[in-house]
Amino acid sequence: MDQTRTFQFCGLTFNVGNMISGLIVAAIVLGFVYFCSRKIQMKPTGKQNLLEYMIDFTNGIVKSTMPSGATKDYGLWAFTLFFFILVSNQLGLFLHIEVGGIVYVKSPTADPIVAMSFALMSMLIAQFSSVQKLGYKGHFETYLQPIPYLLPINLMEEFTNFLTLGIRVYGNIFAGELLAGLIAKMAFSHGIATLAISAPLEMAWMAFSVFIGCIQAYVFVTLSCVYVSQKLSIEE
Amino acid sequence: MLVVGEAFNIGDALFYAVLFIILMWLVKIVAWKPVTKMMQDRSDKIANDIDTAEKSRTEALELAKQRKEALVNSQAEANEIISKAQQTGDKRRESIINDANLDAKTIKENAEKDIAQQKRDALASTKDDVADLSIEIASKIIQKNLDANDQKTLIDSYIKGLDSHESN
Numbered sequence: 043m044d045q046t047r048t049f050q051f052c053g054l055t056f057n058v059g060n061m062i063s064g065l066i067v068a069a070i071v072l073g074f075v076y077f078c079s080r081k082i083q084m085k086p087t088g089k090q091n092l093l094e095y096m097i098d099f100t101n102g103i104v105k106s107t108m109p110s111g112a113t114k115d116y117g118l119w120a121f122t123l124f125f126f127i128l129v130s131n132q133l134g135l136f137l138h139i140e141v142g143g144i145v146y147v148k149s150p151t152a153d154p155i156v157a158m159s160f161a162l163m164s165m166l167i168a169q170f171s172s173v174q175k176l177g178y179k180g181h182f183e184t185y186l187q188p189i190p191y192l193l194p195i196n197l198m199e200e201f202t203n204f205l206t207l208g209i210r211v212y213g214n215i216f217a218g219e220l221l222a223g224l225i226a227k228m229a230f231s232h233g234i235a236t237l238a239i240s241a242p243l244e245m246a247w248m249a250f251s252v253f254i255g256c257i258q259a260y261v262f263v264t265l266s267c268v269y270v271s272q273k274l275s276i277e278e
Numbered sequence: 279m280l281v282v283g284e285a286f287n288i289g290d291a292l293f294y295a296v297l298f299i300i301l302m303w304l305v306k307i308v309a310w311k312p313v314t315k316m317m318q319d320r321s322d323k324i325a326n327d328i329d330t331a332e333k334s335r336t337e338a339l340e341l342a343k344q345r346k347e348a349l350v351n352s353q354a355e356a357n358e359i360i361s362k363a364q365q366t367g368d369k370r371r372e373s374i375i376n377d378a379n380l381d382a383k384t385i386k387e388n389a390e391k392d393i394a395q396q397k398r399d400a401l402a403s404t405k406d407d408v409a410d411l412s413i414e415i416a417s418k419i420i421q422k423n424l425d426a427n428d429q430k431t432l433i434d435s436y437i438k439g440l441d442s443h444e445s446n
Contacts, residue, residue, distance in 0.1 A: 056289040064294055068301045072308065079309035082316050084323065093313055118310050122302040150294070159291040163298065 063150045066137070067129045071122070100124050100263065107267040109275055116270065119167070124263040127151060127160065127211065131255030134219045135248055151258075152216045154208070161208030164266035165200070172273035184273075207265055211258045218251035401441075409433045 078093035086094055100121040104113050134149030150156040173181045185196045225247060229240035413429050 056293060057287055060290050061293055064297050068297055072301060072304050075305055075309035079313055082312050084316065084320055086316075090313070093309060094317060097310075097313060097317070117314070118302060118306055121310065122298070122305050126298060126301065153290075155287055155290045156294055159294045160298075162291065163295060 057153070057155070059145045059148065060150060060153055060156055063130075063133060063147050064156070066147060067126060067133055067150060070129050070133075071125050074125075096125070097121060103260070103264055104267055107264060108271040112271070112274065116267065120263055120267060123160070123164075123266065124259055127262050128256060128259035130156070131211070131215050131259055132252060134215070135222065135251050135255070138219075138223075149215050149219060151211050152219045154212045154216075157212030157215075158204075158208035160211075160262070161204050164207060164262075164269060165204045167266070168269040168273045171270050175274060203269055207262065207269075211262050214254050214258045218247075218254055222247055222251065405434075405437050408437065 075093065078089045080089070082090055097117075101113050101117050103124070104116050104120045108116060130149055130151040132149070133147070134152055137147050139145070139147035151160075169181070172184065176184070185193050185200075187196075222244065225240050225244045229237050229244065409430060412433060413426060416429070
């Protein structure tokens with residue numbers, strides 16, 4: 043793990059690097075949608091087409107996993123989540139700022155805390171949807187389905203869902219950044235010879251990481267939707 | 279190195295949760311709402327356009343059908359008008375001929391009546407002339423003035439005899 047700069051506030055620990063990275067990601071996402079959504083017309087032009095395609099894409103994820111009619115309720119969440127995770131996954135590949143050994147800008151999702159935060163958010167939304175649909179009593183009774191002594195198994199499943207959801211994206215992105223960093227270190231270790239070998243290797247790995255980042259963002263959102271729809275489609 | 283619990287700062291998690299919620303809200307205001315509304319409007323418009331196209335197509339078909347019917351009807355009407363005209367013409371002709379026939383008949387009858395009347399008149403005047411003449415002749419022959427009136431009756435009866443003789 044790289045060194046990080048942290049500070050205490052209200053008894054909570056905050057990581058400066060993560061905060062800066064998160065803000066940058068949010069700014070990129072917001073700036074992009076702001077840029078694309080100017081002058082919206084009935085006959086869409088280039089920018090608007092792009093934005094509408096993206097909205098259709100995330101709506102498609104929601105439609106394919108959730109019961110019908112959920113696009114209206116979960117579309118915005120899926121859209122924002124997908125693009126936040128996507129940009130988070132790519133950010134560290136293009137922008138890795140270290141000052142005096144302390145990382146200030148990298149992929150937020152390469153940090154387990156951030157990845158697990160998003161996983162926790164998705165699980166909480168799933169729980170919330172279930173409570174909204176069945177009420178508290180009905181919701182907690184689902185853990186006793188199909189037979190009561192499966193309660194620990196159900197709780198375990200809930201927990202492992204959360205764990206795998208977060209760790210999957212974290213592991214992929216963290217490994218990608220780690221290897222990219224290692225190749226970079228190798229490039230500057232023995233002068234021109236290693237540089238010549240490392241440069242194409244690094245490029246190939248970067249391209250692969252971009253691909254992985256996109257796939258992981260898609261998988262994360264799809265699984266989040268699946269967990270929510272599992273809760274939504276429980277029959278009384 | 280990869281221990282999650284070791285560096286799990288609740289602060290970061292909270293920060294990201296808040297950041298994400300704020301971002302979601304901003305995206306909703308900036309892009310999501312207007313774009314989805316526009317997409318909805320567009321799909322509505324397309325649906326409407328399809329409906330209207332369908333409607334206008336059926337209307338056009340309806341109109342064409344009506345036109346055809348009207349054409350057929352007008353032809354039938356024209357035929358009817360022509361046949362009516364022919365019928366009235368025929369009627370008129372017949373009535374005119376009938377009238378003419380009647381007129382000719384009455385004229386002929388009148389003429390016959392006139393002729394008969396004239397014949398009767400001519401006969402009557404001849405009767406008188408003959409009576410006078412015979413009286414004159416008789417008086418000339420007998421040399422004696424007869425009472426003309428007495429004689430007249432005699433001659434009338436005689437001429438009546440003539441008449442009936444003639445008609446038989």
